[in-house]
Amino acid sequence: MHEIQAKSILSAKNGINIYRGCQHGCIYCDSRSLCYNMQHEFEDVAVKTNALSLLKDALIKKRKKCMIGMGSMSDPYMPLEGELCYTRRFLQLLDFHGFGGTLITKSDLVLRDLDIIKSINKKAKFVLQMTMTTFDEDLCKIVEPNVATTKRRAEVLNVMRDNDVPTVVWLSPVLPFINDNADNINGILDYCIQAKVKGIICFGMGMTLRDGNREYFYQKLDEHFPGIKDKYKLLYGNSYQIVSFANSKLSKIFYDRCRQHGIMTDVNEIFEYINHFEEKQSQLSLFDF
Numbered sequence: 001m002h003e004i005q006a007k008s009i010l011s012a013k014n015g016i017n018i019y020r021g022c023q024h025g026c027i028y029c030d031s032r033s034l035c036y037n038m039q040h041e042f043e044d045v046a047v048k049t050n051a052l053s054l055l056k057d058a059l060i061k062k063r064k065k066c067m068i069g070m071g072s073m074s075d076p077y078m079p080l081e082g083e084l085c086y087t088r089r090f091l092q093l094l095d096f097h098g099f100g101g102t103l104i105t106k107s108d109l110v111l112r113d114l115d116i117i118k119s120i121n122k123k124a125k126f127v128l129q130m131t132m133t134t135f136d137e138d139l140c141k142i143v144e145p146n147v148a149t150t151k152r153r154a155e156v157l158n159v160m161r162d163n164d165v166p167t168v169v170w171l172s173p174v175l176p177f178i179n180d181n182a183d184n185i186n187g188i189l190d191y192c193i194q195a196k197v198k199g200i201i202c203f204g205m206g207m208t209l210r211d212g213n214r215e216y217f218y219q220k221l222d223e224h225f226p227g228i229k230d231k232y233k234l235l236y237g238n239s240y241q242i243v244s245f246a247n248s249k250l251s252k253i254f255y256d257r258c259r260q261h262g263i264m265t266d267v268n269e270i271f272e273y274i275n276h277f278e279e280k281q282s283q284l285s286l287f288d289f
Helices: 051-061 086-097 108-123 137-143 150-162 182-195 213-224 228-236 247-260 267-275
Strands: 002-004 046-048 067-070 100-105 126-131 167-170 199-201 206-208 241-243
Touching: 051 086, 067 086, 067 267, 086 100, 086 108, 100 108, 108 126, 108 150, 126 150, 126 267, 137 150, 150 167, 150 182, 167 182, 167 267, 182 247, 199 267, 213 228
Parallel strands: 002 046, 067 100, 100 126, 126 167, 167 199
Antiparallel strands: 206 241
16 A cells, blocks of 8 residues: 555546545456556555545535445445544535435445445435356355355345335456356345345446456466366457457346336446435424424
8 A cells, every 4th residue: 555645536437536546456457457557556546645635625616415425436335444434534524514325345344334325325425336157156255256256146136125225237348258157147146135225337248358357367377267268269369348258148137127117228327326416304293393
């Protein structure tokens, strides 16, 4: 970990990343890609120590309340957050200034901040987004080694359900020859149905590979799945879009089951829901008159 000073913090789409890099070690992570011009080792996380003061200024200047998002590039609940509490302070700022919030994570550390999340959701709206890729617990520990397993993430979703906090799941990526099978997709869908998630974001059964993350991914394939790298090279070459040969079969399972249980699958519709700010009016009691 090292500290840096950011020049700005809030993107044009109202997103923020306090951390740059990640400790979770997911073998497929697109954020390792060279196109993002990271000037340090990916695991040597850069912490934007002035991020919260920059965010505070940005929120004060906002003419309209909106949803503020976090975690598109780096998980806001990686292990170092347990000590630094930057994400918790980010949520406190949203709560104090009356903004809605959303973040993407794979960690159960988010439960530490349930009190603030509930407060934001009571006044406006909070949407927890959780990535789920691998139902098998042993396989999950290989693919995503330093993070809560999928079963534990499902438990987090259930806690959010019980506290009326809406959730969205990212079913991505699906890795050819590794977890592109019906048992995996059905297992994740079982968790989502039980948790009553609002929507599941899925861009098809497959993954993406760019320069930078491709090399790391192939290294991990050699380490944990001997022989599979050669299949990728033969079938996909240097393609960016890696589509599973089981895409049609698995997509049918996905859309059929989501339709049966009223789970949103249209990506544009889900993003519209996530980004739509709702200011909730508290009901007046007799004692308010």
